[in-house]
Amino acid sequence: MMKIFDLFAGIGGFRLASEKIFDKQKVKNETVGWSEIDKYCQKSYSANFNVKNNFFVDDIKKITAGDKIFCNSSNYNSKKKSSLIKNKLPYFDLLYAGFPCQSFSSMGKQKGLEDERGALFFDIAAILHSIKPKYFILENVKRLLTIDNKKTFRIIISILQNENYDVSWWLLDSKDYGVPQTRRRIFIYGSLKKNKNNFPIDPPKISKKITTTKSVLEKNVDSKYILSKKILKTILKDGSGGYYSKSEIDLEIARPLTRTMVKMHRAHQDNYYSNKFINNEKKLKWIRRLTPLEALRLQGFPDKFYKIAKKNNVSDTQLYMQAGNSVTVNVVEAILNHLINHGWFR
Ligand SMILES: C[S@@+](CC[C@H](N)C(=O)[O-])C[C@H]1O[C@@H](n2cnc3c(N)ncnc32)[C@H](O)[C@@H]1O
CATH class of the missing domain: 3.90.120.10 (DNA Methylase, subunit A, domain 2)
Incomplete structure (x- = not known):
């Protein structure tokens, strides 16, 4: 059973694609939890999905900063945070997270609440460190690749690799996957090294269907x-x-x-x-x-x-x-199909 956590869930673009593709490909799956801070997104999400038995927290920092210390580059892998998170979150095999794009270096220079709360990527890193799901798929805007002279992106990838994941990413455009919208997003995907997965580097095949x-x-x-x-x-x-x-x-x-x-x-x-x-x-x-x-x-x-x-x-x-905030469902569908065809999630 593939257990899934939908972090920064929005209105559930990942979940919609996930339930459809896993069912179609006969991979047993269950979304065990979700987190979304915006109450209107929560409304759309809970009306459209069966959330009855799901773990839910609005602000993920209630879990990751339960010790009153926000996650940052030096504490996300601490023992204290790890046991805190393990005690509160259910176990899952696959993490989805479309996270806000934040530059790490400019954050350090700003003083104030936002800065104290830290970049949300470190919350993801802390969760991966403690739960150790077999897989993750993260989504972000194209700009994440280049901000701070590419330093932020390099740090993200090296943290994920240090957590023992094989990691890669694709820059995909929604218009190539069956919807008539130009939308370039990066998808960072990873699989625990010990999974020894066939690790696809080529992106999912572009859809032949032309839509306008x-x-x-x-x-x-x-x-x-x-x-x-x-x-x-x-x-x-x-x-x-x-x-x-x-x-x-x-x-x-x-x-x-x-x-x-x-x-x-x-x-x-x-x-x-x-x-x-x-x-x-x-x-x-x-x-x-x-x-x-x-x-x-x-x-x-x-x-x-x-x-x-x-x-x-x-x-x-x-x-x-x-x-405007959501991930394109068709793109996630193409990614999941592609990964399943490479033997993932079985
Ligand atoms: C880029 S959107 C992701 C949208 C989602 N993939 C979808 O398909 O709708 C990021 C989401 O993270 C939520 N968010 C921001 N900070 C959060 C926090 N601290 N805890 C939980 N959710 C948060 C935002 O409200 C927003 O909906």
């Missing part, structure tokens, strides 16, 4: 999604006085969704679609933003997920943020 945003856009939506004249002006300007054609609305492959797409309207950064594109009409009548359902579709979530979240009173605003 036409497949996710709704035909009929509420008029509240249509942009006002005032906002249109900002969106359509391309900086050189040109309009529409250069402003790159109606993209077949959407730009990366962001947490902030709900609050801001930014030409060249967010996604907008016109009646010309959606309804194949000749004359421009309106331009609209994405709906929350479309945002979730662009991250590989099924419509059922949206309906259940709405039924549980998760607001549109929260759903936009959650979609």
